Amino acid sequence: MQNKYSDTELINKVLGGDKAAYADLMKLHQRFVFTLALRFTKNREDAEEIAQDCFVKAYRSLNTFRNTSKFSTWLYSIVYTTAMTFLRKKRLDVQSLDAEGVLPKVENRVSDLNADEVEHKSKMVFVNKAIDQLLPDDAAVITLFYQGEQSLEEIGQALGMEVNTVKVKLHRARHRLKEKIENILHHEVRELL
């Protein structure tokens, strides 16, 4: 659904006292904020809690937002700090998590889809599985770059890092992700045989 107002217009409405405009602003960003939170927590319930907290925090500090960066970049920096605080609190061991619970259960809906969709969904399941096996920082960089369509500078702003650090992190994250995808696919092929 295309919103008729831009981020800036909606922000101005909210700052003018129109709370309902915040629901529209949230609709524009909630899917990505939730996806990003999920990359850190690997758990839907926790990710939803973090995403909700982020939107409430963003609302409270909306009057401190200056238009020097994109609203999405500012929002993702809130997601990053909130998720990091959450992880520190929970002392989450990302390696011990069962990734199966996180992935969408597309296998159960296979009969409703055509061959191309099945292939696409299967690919996505493998890639999501591989991303979930990455460290939270790597997964966040990959998600921000590919799904959030953020530039290296914007990712740097959101994560509080230098552009060169982000560049190196992105290279490494891609390399690790490639390895994970290859491992998963290799494992799946072996299982099929």
Place this chain on the structure above:
Amino acid sequence: MNLIEKRIWDYLDGTDTAEQRELTGQLIKSDPLYRQVYNECNSFNSLVSAIDQEEPSMGFSRNVMERINLEPAHASFKSLIDRRIIFGIAGFFLFTITALLVVLFYQIDWTQTTGFKTPEFTMPAIDTAKYLNSTFINTFFFVDIIIGLYLLDGFLRKKLKSK
């Protein structure tokens, strides 16, 4: 990560210099190894870019908005307070303080050499009964009620609009 892969990623991300870009572009065309890595990186990019974003639960927006509704509404000070009012109040206080100081210094007996003699100041007698009669009090309450009704009307209109 090997050098070829790094160069290709820089080429695809556009983070290399113009010279490097031109050189890598030529190598992709002429060197089969570069072309192979380039194709691999391109496939990786399309694969990862195609991932769908996750959808939060149906009640997500409702839950957030319930929490937002408990928060006070934003209203920037700029829209609440006109700058002219702030300057007016500041000017009034500055004028009062200056006038008081002028009167004070004017009344000091500078010829006195020993000790400090505080200037005499007698408050003029004000007959309050002359001003606070029943007509004044009735008018005061009437104006108050009008202002109160006006504010209540504004508040109810805002509430209806937000619903």
